[in-house]
Amino acid sequence: MKIFLVPLCFLIIVFCMSACSKDDGGGNSSSSGDYFFRATVGGRKVDFHTVNFQGGGNDNRWEHIVVGGYEDSYPSSGGPVPPSLDFEIWRTGGNIVPGTYTTPAEPNMIARYAVQQPDGTLLYNTSFSDDVFTVKIEAISKEGIKGSFSGTVRNMAGQAISITDGSFNLPYQTLINP
Numbered sequence: 001m002k003i004f005l006v007p008l009c010f011l012i013i014v015f016c017m018s019a020c021s022k023d024d025g026g027g028n029s030s031s032s033g034d035y036f037f038r039a040t041v042g043g044r045k046v047d048f049h050t051v052n053f054q055g056g057g058n059d060n061r062w063e064h065i066v067v068g069g070y071e072d073s074y075p076s077s078g079g080p081v082p083p084s085l086d087f088e089i090w091r092t093g094g095n096i097v098p099g100t101y102t103t104p105a106e107p108n109m110i111a112r113y114a115v116q117q118p119d120g121t122l123l124y125n126t127s128f129s130d131d132v133f134t135v136k137i138e139a140i141s142k143e144g145i146k147g148s149f150s151g152t153v154r155n156m157a158g159q160a161i162s163i164t165d166g167s168f169n170l171p172y173q174t175l176i177n178p
Contacts, residue, residue, distance in 0.1 A: 035176045037069050039149070039166035041085065041113065047178040048085065049073045053145045053170040055096070062096035062140055065089050067168055068112075073177065080116055085163070087111040087135055087149060102134045103151070109135075113153045113161055124153035124161050131160065144171040 037051040048069030057063030068086020075081065089101055090108035103109050103126040111133040113124040126133045133151025140146075149166035170176060 035144075035170055035174075036178065037067065037168045037170060037176065039085065040164045041071075041083075042161045042163075045165075046071050046085075049082075049177045051168075051170060051176040052174070053168075053172055055172075057091075057095070061094070063091050063094060065096055065140070065145070067145065067170065069176075083113065083115045085111075085113050087133070089135070096137070096140065098137050098139060100134060100136045102132060104130045104132070109133075111135075111149075111151060111153055111163070113163070122155060124155045124159075126151070126153055128154045128156055129158075133163070142172050144169070146170075 035051075037048040039046055039048075049072055051067075051069030053065070053067045055062050055065035066086060066088045068084060070082045070084045072082040088110050089096055089106065092108070101109055103111065109126070111126045115122040115124075131152040131154055133149070133153065135147060135149045137145065137147040146169045147167070149168070150164045152160050152162055154160045
């Protein structure tokens with residue numbers, strides 16, 4: 001059950017932040033070319049929208065981070081929600097620092113790709129099998145995060161999607177659109 005609640009929580013947070021940024025004149029949104037979250041998903045190159053880097057921890061440590069976004073702009077007046085991609089790392093009591101993090105070796109890490117369908121969400125992630133998903137963090141601070149990622153996510157039926165050439169350079173808690 002936790003597997004399904006986490007992406008839902010992430011999507012709600014991103015949606016709320018997106019709505020807030022529209023209400024305050026866009027102060028939390030940026031279209032700067034310096035910031036990005038992109039990857040090749042199932043052979044398609046995607047520059048993600050409504051992208052956000054969030055996280056935190058105790059004693060100025062990074063015990064939890066989430067990076068993710070949508071394949072297209074989030075609909076402001078209803079309509080279908082575009083597919084989303086995110087990854088999340090937990091190190092409760094520890095510290096997430098520059099380095100390489102890989103599933104399934106990293107027990108509290110997950111990558112998710114969610115596709116909204118009329119009958120519900122088709123979820124691909126790294127918890128359905130021992131697929132490898134790697135995140136390389138080059139830099140992480142209250143200023144932002146930079147790195148790369150690649151791997152495989154799978155749905156409950158066993159269908160896999162390959163994610164390659166992933167890269168990100170994001171400010172902390174600021175929505176980014178290409």
